[in-house]
Amino acid sequence: MQISETGQTQGGCPIDHNAISLADATMADPVLRAHPNAYYEALRREDPVHFDDKLNMWLVSRYEDVVTVLRDPITFSDKLGYEAMYASGYFEEFKQILDRDGGGFFPDVIKDDPPAHTRVRRLLEKAFTAHRVATLEPAITETIVGFIEKLADRAQDGTVVDGVNDFAVPLTISVICEQLGIGQFNAEKIQRWSGAVTAQISKMQDREAMIENAKLICELQHFIIQEMKDREANPREDMISDLVHAKTDDGGTLTFAEAVSLVRAMIIAGNDTTATAIGNLLFVLATQPEVAETLRASVDDERALNRFVEELLRLEPPVRGLAKMTIEEVELGGTKLPKHAHVLVLYASGNDDETKFECPRHFDHTRRNIAQHVAFGVGVHRCVGASLARMEIKVAACEIIKRWDNIKLAIPVEELTYLPTVATRSLERLPMTLSRRA
Amino acid sequence: MKVTFVQLDGVEKTIEAVEGETLMEIARDNGVDGILGDCGGSCSCATCHVYVDEPWQATVGKPDDVEEMALEMVYDVMQENSRLCCQIQLNAETDGIRVKVAPGEY
Numbered sequence: 450m451q452i453s454e455t456g457q458t459q460g461g462c463p464i465d466h467n468a469i470s471l472a473d474a475t476m477a478d479p480v481l482r483a484h485p486n487a488y489y490e491a492l493r494r495e496d497p498v499h500f501d502d503k504l505n506m507w508l509v510s511r512y513e514d515v516v517t518v519l520r521d522p523i524t525f526s527d528k529l530g531y532e533a534m535y536a537s538g539y540f541e542e543f544k545q546i547l548d549r550d551g552g553g554f555f556p557d558v559i560k561d562d563p564p565a566h567t568r569v570r571r572l573l574e575k576a577f578t579a580h581r582v583a584t585l586e587p588a589i590t591e592t593i594v595g596f597i598e599k600l601a602d603r604a605q606d607g608t609v610v611d612g613v614n615d616f617a618v619p620l621t622i623s624v625i626c627e628q629l630g631i632g633q634f635n636a637e638k639i640q641r642w643s644g645a646v647t648a649q650i651s652k653m654q655d656r657e658a659m660i661e662n663a664k665l666i667c668e669l670q671h672f673i674i675q676e677m678k679d680r681e682a683n684p685r686e687d688m689i690s691d692l693v694h695a696k697t698d699d700g701g702t703l704t705f706a707e708a709v710s711l712v713r714a715m716i717i718a719g720n721d722t723t724a725t726a727i728g729n730l731l732f733v734l735a736t737q738p739e740v741a742e743t744l745r746a747s748v749d750d751e752r753a754l755n756r757f758v759e760e761l762l763r764l765e766p767p768v769r770g771l772a773k774m775t776i777e778e779v780e781l782g783g784t785k786l787p788k789h790a791h792v793l794v795l796y797a798s799g800n801d802d803e804t805k806f807e808c809p810r811h812f813d814h815t816r817r818n819i820a821q822h823v824a825f826g827v828g829v830h831r832c833v834g835a836s837l838a839r840m841e842i843k844v845a846a847c848e849i850i851k852r853w854d855n856i857k858l859a860i861p862v863e864e865l866t867y868l869p870t871v872a873t874r875s876l877e878r879l880p881m882t883l884s885r886r887a
Numbered sequence: 888m889k890v891t892f893v894q895l896d897g898v899e900k901t902i903e904a905v906e907g908e909t910l911m912e913i914a915r916d917n918g919v920d921g922i923l924g925d926c927g928g929s930c931s932c933a934t935c936h937v938y939v940d941e942p943w944q945a946t947v948g949k950p951d952d953v954e955e956m957a958l959e960m961v962y963d964v965m966q967e968n969s970r971l972c973c974q975i976q977l978n979a980e981t982d983g984i985r986v987k988v989a990p991g992e993y
Contacts, residue, residue, distance in 0.1 A: 579929055
């Protein structure tokens, strides 16, 4: 399938597509996933709750329906949706490998449904308040500036650097490891572990990849368990100690399995989506000079910087779609969904809905309803680390534009590739050139 | 202690509450329409936006810098007396406080 991405406008608004037929399109197609906005638009217009038979899932594409699903976590179960997605097609074998070689299979407690979810959620919320995140900003700024300067050194004399693997990924891994209190770490290893975990909700993993990823997750879990044992004996001022010794609102503690799953979730969620967002930031700066100009004009205006980050998240949300499952027959957006319908909630399409956001493909950090995007989700499963992610992206944006100039792609935009997953839209690499700002 | 929420539909809910709870927790636990509190009180989602009634404004004071930034998310309906009610804790001074639920789109 061919989708052109440039040059067209409709009523003055940029659009990135030609007409597309739903009949022969599927989210299982990597070309479509790389440039999905034409498909999202066709879904919203023609069949907003659409059954993708290759994916065997219902795609929810309109803003209003996305919010309806997320606001009703009982009818649309996160737990069942996630379980049906996890290691899709090979779950039993996957679980056996982890039980045998990985210290156990530890279900993700954050993907539980209320009320069980609420107990753990309250605990995590305390770690990520906006006020606590504000106190972390000076130290995190120092870390980020270090990465920015290092990449500027490497990019001297026009050397091509990789904005994803040389910058966004190691930067976010460094920040989350600092928070968790992991002093010694191998960033490349954590990146591989992270990829192995997120592949479980990709829907695009074959058996060979599953076995390879399961091995990596076994390694990750042994690493986590060792860190936890250390904090049990020697508690410190860090998030792993907090989780190991946490008391829930009901006066209880987390089980060992719950704590392992939470540390794992913090490592993965703390770097994967934020790294994708920072990769997207670089992509936008390299391809839309007027957006770079807007950012440059905003560096001394905290309010404008925050709006810049929100609009970046709306325009290029890291999370594309996450799964839910209906617990009974229900009508959604005019379509009757059967009981146990597996639903893919397309956050990225909600953010792109022209009935909600005028000229949705246009970067406009002054738009009225800027913060109503659903990049962090809505409702009880809304991203608990949103404040930290926002701050990391804001600091990266601000410090990059102060220090770098002439940010350009080093390959044609059509040659950029994305990770094979329906869950996120993440650049695999971003070859680019840049210079130091004079 | 008491707190009164005026919902968007005009219905007033006066709720008996305990010192130390935040207005968001009180509203959420008692089903006040329009107070969602998605982020659980961590001042990062702006889904518990209220307008504080005039007599109580001096008592609760102005939002701090962090709350001000979160309020930016609802700036289209922001007023002089806007607060995120997860940041207002009930105490002897705020016993009896009355707030209006601000309109939101979720």
